[in-house]
Amino acid sequence: xxxxxxxxxxxxxxxxxxxxxxxxxxxxxxxxxxxxxxxxxxxxxxxxxxxxxxxxxxxxxxxxxxxxxxxxxxxxxxxxxxxxxxxxxxxxxxxxxxxxxxxxxxxxxxxxxxxxx
Amino acid sequence: xxxxxxxxxxxxxxxxxxxxxxxxxxxxxxxxxxxxxxxxxxxxxxxxxxxxxxxxxxxxxxxxxxxxxxxxxxxxxxxxxxxxxxxxxxxxxxxxxxxxxxxxxxxxxx
Numbered sequence: 098x099x100x101x102x103x104x105x106x107x108x109x110x111x112x113x114x115x116x117x118x119x120x121x122x123x124x125x126x127x128x129x130x131x132x133x134x135x136x137x138x139x140x141x142x143x144x145x146x147x148x149x150x151x152x153x154x155x156x157x158x159x160x161x162x163x164x165x166x167x168x169x170x171x172x173x174x175x176x177x178x179x180x181x182x183x184x185x186x187x188x189x190x191x192x193x194x195x196x197x198x199x200x201x202x203x204x205x206x207x208x209x210x211x212x213x214x
Numbered sequence: 215x216x217x218x219x220x221x222x223x224x225x226x227x228x229x230x231x232x233x234x235x236x237x238x239x240x241x242x243x244x245x246x247x248x249x250x251x252x253x254x255x256x257x258x259x260x261x262x263x264x265x266x267x268x269x270x271x272x273x274x275x276x277x278x279x280x281x282x283x284x285x286x287x288x289x290x291x292x293x294x295x296x297x298x299x300x301x302x303x304x305x306x307x308x309x310x311x312x313x314x315x316x317x318x319x320x321x322x323x324x
Binding site for chain 1: 217246248250252258259260261262265266271303305307310311312313314315316317318
């Protein structure tokens with residue numbers, strides 16, 4: 098059974114940093130592109146970032162480019178999202194998800210990030 | 215990339231059918247046969263229920279079906295059941311391994 102468990106969310110002041118983690122199990126992690134998607138409470142889903150299976154290629158939404166960094170540790174089966182210079186509009190639930198070939202096949206339960214003073 | 219357009223709400227009585235629309239552009243919905251639908255219950259992560267416009271993952275009931283015409287996709291839930299009450303999001307591949315999502319539709323079972 099595929100499991101994705103996000104952690105690392107919390108309350109942070111504007112301008113601060115957080116590192117989110119997503120621990121994966123139940124599949125060959127090193128074969129799969131991984132995604133981060135966020136959702137403002139009560140609103141829709143928004144793609145944030147993704148990373149190729151070997152970590153060599155990454156991409157970011159314009160709203161987070163230059164502030165967020167995605168990375169992965171294939172030995173530990175973990176994907177990370179380093180979030181710097183956080184702003185109030187980064188407040189959201191953050192989900193990691195697996196790429197299933199033109200679809201996001203499996204999702205975690207999310208970790209909540211709140212940016213507020 | 216702009217979000218795909220969905221109606222904010224839809225409803226039906228148990229046993230009835232409900233159809234949700236998802237409107238995009240030729241750069242996403244109309245450009246690829248890679249439309250997916252996700253079901254999300256309160257406090258839970260999204261769950262894939264339709265992919266490649268009209269295919270169902272293993273374990274998803276055949277009450278869920280999808281279709282597409284031009285820049286518009288649709289999800290139909292037939293034989294509504296209480297457990298179908300949830301938020302539903304469409305998504306489309308948008309090129310360069312990115313995805314765009316819909317604004318979400320809350321389905322209420324009356």
